[in-house]
Amino acid sequence: MKHLNIYKVAESSRIPINEDVVISTHLQKKSQSSKNILTIRCKELKDLIDIYNSIVDKYQELMFKMPSNCFPPSFPKSFSSFRESFENFVRTIEAYIFQIKSKEGSAENYKRKNIIMIIDQSCSLSEKLTLFMKEAQSFNETGMGEITKTIDFSFQKLFKTNTSINTAIKNEKIVNQEMVSKGLDLYRNTYKAFKLCKDFFSSQKKDNNENSAREFNIEDLKIALSLVNTDGFHLLTKKVPTSLTNKGDIVEMRSAFSTNCGYIGSLVEVAAIFNESLEAIIMNLTNLTKLFNDVIYQCNIPTKVEINQLLLQQLA
Structure with missing residues (x-):
């Protein structure tokens, strides 16, 4: 599994990073002998990343032993789409938070560009989140x-x-x-x-x-x-x-x-x-949404991430 490098944008713009806040969490790979380390230096995102990691851990714990003929291909596909969208969004939010704390003169222009990007990515993440939630609920019923x-x-x-x-x-x-x-x-x-x-x-x-x-x-x-x-x-x-x-x-x-x-x-x-893992994933997707919106609200960004209940019903 690839590293989630959420500082790439910030570092390329010479944004100062709070070196005193380093939080390490672990993502379990399908190979149980190795783990990727997800390093977060933004304390505002600590709880968010912890819940995300718990979703990934439960997913990988379940899929590690699950034969391919026992789950629909749409389940891992929706997870991959959700993960990619989430990590992209986190990169943008992270860079934006560092820009807010920055005292550089160009920070205001960069901040406006990031707000537009955040609004666009929140729509994409909401869609991917809803699709993964739907697949998890469906798999929980039939798996x-x-x-x-x-x-x-x-x-x-x-x-x-x-x-x-x-x-x-x-x-x-x-x-x-x-x-x-x-x-x-x-x-x-x-x-x-x-x-x-x-x-x-x-x-x-x-x-x-x-x-x-x-x-x-x-x-x-x-x-x-x-x-x-x-x-x-x-x-x-x-x-x-x-x-x-x-x-x-x-x-x-x-x-x-x-x-x-x-x-x-x-x-x-x-x-x-099985049941415990799927129910934990479903519950934590809801918690993830709430925490994401708390961060967005604190940053005064006019958008939110949401699970589209109407779309969930249509997809059921």
Whole structure:
């Protein structure tokens, strides 16, 4: 993610910067091993940037584990447009605030130009903010359904592969009881993971109390999924039934175990934070709008940033 350099305009105009006010915040990238530092030297924008960072953090925390088939492309697209518009607006506001504090003779002319730019950019930001709010609200309503749908589909593939392996084991000319036992273990662990997922989604229902929601332990699910993946791999590597002679089919079944076990584990982690993350994003977009307008009002600029409720209804 690129740095938000909000001093470029100010520095090129030789505007004095208050060096005594330095606020560092962090933006989490999709790669959890690295972060970008957003440095703000204007105390008037501290609270605004803090809320913006919290929106970005929640968004990236959610999208980091979300498979691309579980969200509409319009959601990340609207976020990118909102982010670009926000950062452009912040650059202009920052430069304007420094100009107000400046004692240079040319400051008044520069200030008038910046006011015009701020008014234009506030209209663009309002539009991008409304679109992102609409996408967040829509995703909040439909996203969990896509998550459960993908999990169910992944379990269907696991059970289908289970059936193929166990059928092949039973069709051996000489039935190997050890292989029969391992095939049954594979099925039991798959069913255990399936039951744990069902228990998890039951615990997430709003009419459930907090104690029942705490009963689910995602580590139990991870262990069950790991056993499914390991059992399936061994049965298709060391103890391959003779009726499974097509190498392409064997590779496809191995892939079914690793891919779908990974999908399920990742999606359950996403589901655990999904509603909280989307609701936090929606709430903070409203708070961001209010704080932005407070800054604009204090600067005596005749404009405001707003979420267009009428447009939200039309887009719904």
